[in-house]
Amino acid sequence: MxxxxxxxxxxxxxxxxxxSHWSVRxxxxxxxxxxxxxxxxxxxxxxxxxxxxxxxxxxxxxxPPREWGFRQYETxxxxxxxxxxxxxxxxxxxxxxxxxxxxxxxxxxxxxxxxVWGRQIITGAGLAPxxxxxxxxxxxxxxVFLQARMVGSPVWVVLVYAAHAFPYVLLIVGTALNRIPKxxxxxxxxxxxxxxxxxxxxxxxxxxxxMAAAFxxxxxxxxxxxxxxxxxxxxGLVTLPKGIFDxxxxxxxxxxxxxxxxxxxxxxxxxxxxxxWRSNSTR
Amino acid sequence: MAGTSIVSGLxxxxxxxxxxxxxxxxxxxxxxAHGEFLTVLGPxxxxxxxxxxxxxxxxxxxxxxxxxxxxxVSRMTPxxxxxxxxxxxxxxxxxxxxxxNIAYGLKMRGWAKPERVRRVDExxxxxxxxxxxxxxxxxxSGGQQQRVALARAxxxxxxxLLMDEPLGALDRELRIRMAGELRRIHAEAKTTVVxxxxxxEEALTLSDRIAVMLDGRVEAIDTPERLYRRPSSxxxxxxxxxxxxxxxxxxxxxxxxxxxxxxPVFGTEIDITAGGDxxxxxxxxxxxxxxxxxxxxxxxxxRVTLKAHESVYMGDVTxxxxxxxxxxxxxxxQIEVPGHHLGAASAGRDLDMALDLTRCIAVPITARVQGxxxxxxxx
Numbered sequence: 001m002x003x004x005x006x007x008x009x010x011x012x013x014x015x016x017x018x019x020s021h022w023s024v025r026x027x028x029x030x031x032x033x034x035x036x037x038x039x040x041x042x043x044x045x046x047x048x049x050x051x052x053x054x055x056x057x058x059x060x061x062x063x064p065p066r067e068w069g070f071r072q073y074e075t076x077x078x079x080x081x082x083x084x085x086x087x088x089x090x091x092x093x094x095x096x097x098x099x100x101x102x103x104x105x106x107x108x109x110x111x112x113x114x115x116v117w118g119r120q121i122i123t124g125a126g127l128a129p130x131x132x133x134x135x136x137x138x139x140x141x142x143x144v145f146l147q148a149r150m151v152g153s154p155v156w157v158v159l160v161y162a163a164h165a166f167p168y169v170l171l172i173v174g175t176a177l178n179r180i181p182k183x184x185x186x187x188x189x190x191x192x193x194x195x196x197x198x199x200x201x202x203x204x205x206x207x208x209x210x211m212a213a214a215f216x217x218x219x220x221x222x223x224x225x226x227x228x229x230x231x232x233x234x235x236g237l238v239t240l241p242k243g244i245f246d247x248x249x250x251x252x253x254x255x256x257x258x259x260x261x262x263x264x265x266x267x268x269x270x271x272x273x274x275x276x277w278r279s280n281s282t283r
Numbered sequence: 284m285a286g287t288s289i290v291s292g293l294x295x296x297x298x299x300x301x302x303x304x305x306x307x308x309x310x311x312x313x314x315x316a317h318g319e320f321l322t323v324l325g326p327x328x329x330x331x332x333x334x335x336x337x338x339x340x341x342x343x344x345x346x347x348x349x350x351x352x353x354x355x356v357s358r359m360t361p362x363x364x365x366x367x368x369x370x371x372x373x374x375x376x377x378x379x380x381x382x383x384n385i386a387y388g389l390k391m392r393g394w395a396k397p398e399r400v401r402r403v404d405e406x407x408x409x410x411x412x413x414x415x416x417x418x419x420x421x422x423x424s425g426g427q428q429q430r431v432a433l434a435r436a437x438x439x440x441x442x443x444l445l446m447d448e449p450l451g452a453l454d455r456e457l458r459i460r461m462a463g464e465l466r467r468i469h470a471e472a473k474t475t476v477v478x479x480x481x482x483x484e485e486a487l488t489l490s491d492r493i494a495v496m497l498d499g500r501v502e503a504i505d506t507p508e509r510l511y512r513r514p515s516s517x518x519x520x521x522x523x524x525x526x527x528x529x530x531x532x533x534x535x536x537x538x539x540x541x542x543x544x545x546x547p548v549f550g551t552e553i554d555i556t557a558g559g560d561x562x563x564x565x566x567x568x569x570x571x572x573x574x575x576x577x578x579x580x581x582x583x584x585x586r587v588t589l590k591a592h593e594s595v596y597m598g599d600v601t602x603x604x605x606x607x608x609x610x611x612x613x614x615x616x617q618i619e620v621p622g623h624h625l626g627a628a629s630a631g632r633d634l635d636m637a638l639d640l641t642r643c644i645a646v647p648i649t650a651r652v653q654g655x656x657x658x659x660x661x662x
Contacts, residue, residue, distance in 0.1 A: 183372060186370075186374070187340070187368055187435075188359070188391075189341075190339060190362070191362075191366040191369060191388030192360045192362045192391030194362060202376060206378060
């Protein structure tokens with residue numbers, strides 16, 4: 001009998017405790033939602049404004065526009081300057097992404113699976129571009145480029161972009177590798193596969209989705225890049241972000257809004273696809 | 284030992300592995316007969332996994348020889364050795380169906396498609412997964428995945444099957460069922476098996492012989508029954524047998540494998556079987572089941588008076604921790620008596636018991652080697 005009363009009592013006090021605990025959590029949750037809403041608002045509103053204004057039919061930047069339409073997009077389709085910039089951006093970003101993958105995937109496998117001297121140091125160095133302040137890094141690279149007369153050379157820009165994207169690929173592929181048991185390759189070897197064949201058949205095969213995601217991230221990181229290119233692109237190498245920069249300096253051409261909109265939609269879709277691949281590959 | 288005249292399934296000669304200065308495996312000699320099921324049993328850090336990895340070819344050997352059916356495979360790649368392997372985490376290829384997993388080894392070894400298909404069906408049948416060949420590993424339960432891993436390792440008819448704690452990831456009930464399955468499959472496939480585990484019960488239920496490892500050496504190798512009844516060292520007696528150890532001193536040999544031992548804690552000298560080469564200081568291995576409640580003793584029994592410290596009712600048995608005192612020495616003893624003796628063994632009571640001396644074995648005290656644990660950690 002006495003034990004049951006004790007039980008009841010303790011259950012009651014516990015439920016009180018849970019309740020008060022719950023209300024504190026509710027307040028925190030509400031605060032969190034509020035902060036989040038403000039953050040999202042501040043991030044999204046400018047983007048939405050850009051998208052909406054890109055459908056203005058004015059020749060000049062006027063707010064609010066008196067007429068709506070596709071004028072900016074039509075101008076864009078005829079402007080060789082912008083088409084050239086798109087082509088340059090694509091070329092640089094694809095080359096940089098390919099190069100990053102070619103270097104970073106074997107590096108990730110070696111760092112993860114092999115017996116590498118100074119693993120920590122190499123990984124740290126590989127991730128450095130992620131932490132270095134962008135402008136400081138750009139200035140440093142610019143000095144080197146000036147000395148070596150490499151400013152405006154697409155090949156060297158691709159190389160810098162590859163270094164810039166290296167950490168993303170190293171991280172994405174490294175994470176995926178951590179989830180592939182080492183035993184898979186060992187078993188494949190006992191089953192008659194050579195070391196390299198086991199790596200290709202099993203490990204690399206299981207990395208395909210992570211590599212696709214890493215490729216897209218590397219592509220976006222180069223395609224979107226707007227700091228380095230201002231320094232090392234020189235006058236000749238004009239990418240989309242650089243073109244937008246340049247056109248703003250000379251005046252406010254509303255065509256920029258159309259470009260920005262396309263850029264946002266394009267990279268947004270890419271990032272979404274890449275995230276999906278990534279979550280799939282690490283399931 | 285089995286198969287001394289014919290060529291053994293597996294032979295290890297002075298197999299040694301050093302990781303830097305750490306000596307993980309210290310010169311192992313071992314011979315496994317064709318079709319034999321040998322378990323390598325040892326605590327973590329004993330070097331058993333390193334031995335397995337060297338046999339498989341994953342870890343380079345420092346020195347020694349590995350002979351597979353008389354063929355020296357010491358320096359071959361894993362692919363060239365013709366050894367099947369089953370890991371604790373199954374290591375199934377997640378992007379391949381169960382059938383493709385099993386077929387992988389056949390494909391690598393150049394089997395033609397029709398033979399491959401036939402063999403995969405045969406293996407699925409053998410492990411009781413007929414018609415499940417199309418499933419992906421993640422659509423199978425843990426037990427089923429382990430069966431696929433086993434089928435994959437046996438499909439290409441390896442000369443030797445290595446298993447690294449294959450039942451470790453399964454829950455207790457499934458483990459017992461899978462152990463039975465393993466016995467049946469081993470009987471059907473007739474493959475030589477080397478099985479690594481730290482679980483004594485698994486070793487007991489599965490093995491033809493057991494090699495007990497400690498500090499990178501084989502401490503003892505024998506049938507489960509002989510290891511249990513006649514342990515050859517104090518480590519084998521405790522780790523494998525779960526026996527009590529009582530300190531003793533050799534008085535002299537009395538013939539017929541018997542030695543006279545002075546046991547201070549019992550306050551007397553007893554004549555018992557020697558399990559190994561015993562010298563001055565030794566240990567007496569006393570099984571927990573060698574005691575019984577009795578008013579009078581039979582020949583070959585000795586009267587002992589103990590004090591019960593605690594007792595636990597386990598259903599069919601009651602487990603007692605009792606203290607033996609004599610000549611200024613005190614020893615804790617684990618005792619098992621039939622379950623209904625619970626009342627007689629409650630804490631603090633004096634226990635008048637008879638100890639069956641035929642079940643006590645004089646064993647040499649195992650000398651532990653320093654630094655061997657770091658060796659396994661380095662691996």
